[in-house]
Amino acid sequence: MKTMHLAVAGASGQLGTLVVNELIRQRAIHPGMALTAITRTPGHHAAWQEQGIDVRFGDYDQPQGLAAAFHGVERLLLISTNAIDGTGRRLEQHRHAIAAARLAGVDHIVYTSFLQPEEGKTSLLNDDHLATEALLQESGIGHTILRNAFYQDLLLVVLGTAAMDGQLRTAMGQGHVSCVAREDCAHAAAAALAADYRGNRILDITGPAALDARALAAIAAQVFGKSIEVVALDADSRARHFIAAGMPASMATMLAGIERWLATDAMHLVSDDFTRLTGRQASPVQAFLQAHRRQLLAPTLPPA
Numbered sequence: 001m002k003t004m005h006l007a008v009a010g011a012s013g014q015l016g017t018l019v020v021n022e023l024i025r026q027r028a029i030h031p032g033m034a035l036t037a038i039t040r041t042p043g044h045h046a047a048w049q050e051q052g053i054d055v056r057f058g059d060y061d062q063p064q065g066l067a068a069a070f071h072g073v074e075r076l077l078l079i080s081t082n083a084i085d086g087t088g089r090r091l092e093q094h095r096h097a098i099a100a101a102r103l104a105g106v107d108h109i110v111y112t113s114f115l116q117p118e119e120g121k122t123s124l125l126n127d128d129h130l131a132t133e134a135l136l137q138e139s140g141i142g143h144t145i146l147r148n149a150f151y152q153d154l155l156l157v158v159l160g161t162a163a164m165d166g167q168l169r170t171a172m173g174q175g176h177v178s179c180v181a182r183e184d185c186a187h188a189a190a191a192a193l194a195a196d197y198r199g200n201r202i203l204d205i206t207g208p209a210a211l212d213a214r215a216l217a218a219i220a221a222q223v224f225g226k227s228i229e230v231v232a233l234d235a236d237s238r239a240r241h242f243i244a245a246g247m248p249a250s251m252a253t254m255l256a257g258i259e260r261w262l263a264t265d266a267m268h269l270v271s272d273d274f275t276r277l278t279g280r281q282a283s284p285v286q287a288f289l290q291a292h293r294r295q296l297l298a299p300t301l302p303p304a
């Protein structure tokens with residue numbers, strides 16, 4: 001059997017780590033995979049190296065070394081970076097990665113995009129993903145675009161102190177959101193990478209339901225056994241509230257901006273692409289909240 005050379009770029013991030021570990025698990029069942037992890041911090045991954053993973057340095061801000069990092073790779077997972085600062089840096093990073101993949105002769109790129117990127121709508125979330133999807137089209141490299149919905153994991157921040165004070169403050173208005181677990185996004189990415197699909201496709205990776213703030217509050221109320229009311233805020237007040245709770249201003253503004261984006265119903269789509277790709281059911285919000293109940297009862301802000 002021919003060995004397929006798969007690589008995860010951005011392997012040290014939360015999603016990347018989950019994908020590498022899932023591929024290690026799959027490799028144990030279906031040998032015939034060579035695995036490479038590409039990251040800015042290869043020195044942190046002795047454990048992966050001990051499991052036969054080729055760990056390489058790669059930084060999209062240093063494009064001169066990237067083609068060497070991608071050498072020999074047939075299928076590459078390109079995880080969108082977290083340089084979400086409105087300067088255009090993230091798009092440049094993705095441009096460098098796609099150019100290097102082309103130079104290295106990568107056959108197929110799996111890219112983690114965001115649900116419902118739309119022409120004519122501008123936001124920090126929309127623009128880089130739309131432009132990166134266009135770069136992939138132009139590259140001529142076969143690609144699978146995974147349009148991931150809003151992570152359920154972000155509910156740990158969005159719900160804030162709701163489990164304690166019974167108030168779900170939000171700027172998402174009447175919008176709906178089809179939150180998906182980061183872990184499910186990792187299963188989708190691993191499946192798309194290990195598949196033998198060679199054309200160009202776009203898959204919407206969503207949770208099983210689109211929920212508005214009232215539905216989220218009702219699920220949270222059920223999980224916490226207390227009533228939770230929705231307190232509607234505009235985005236500026238929401239950002240001020242995050243900051244008052246100790247969140248750095250840049251992150252507060254970004255999260256409030258995401259909620260304002262959700263208010264336009266920009267992420268309501270529900271798809272069964274996840275199930276068709278992985279053979280699993282996407283995990284519902286209720287299961288996520290139940291699993292993180294203790295954390296939500298003693299919330300701490302995530303690092304900036």
Ligand SMILES: NC(=O)c1ccc[n+]([C@@H]2O[C@H](COP(=O)([O-])OP(=O)(O)OC[C@H]3O[C@@H](n4cnc5c(N)ncnc54)[C@H](OP(=O)(O)O)[C@@H]3O)[C@@H](O)[C@H]2O)c1
Pocket residue numbers: 009010011012013014015016038039040041058059060061079080081082083093112114148149150151154182
């Ligand atoms: N769907 C959602 O709700 C949602 C939420 C948050 C983020 N996202 C997006 O999904 C991505 C993965 O999520 P996550 O939770 O794993 O985020 P994360 O833990 O913050 O990971 C950040 C990722 O960016 C990579 N990165 C940053 N700068 C880079 C550079 N100069 N060159 C190469 N790679 C670079 C990191 O790779 P290394 O550290 O390995 O170099 C890592 O994979 C994020 O980066 C973001 O674009 C989506």
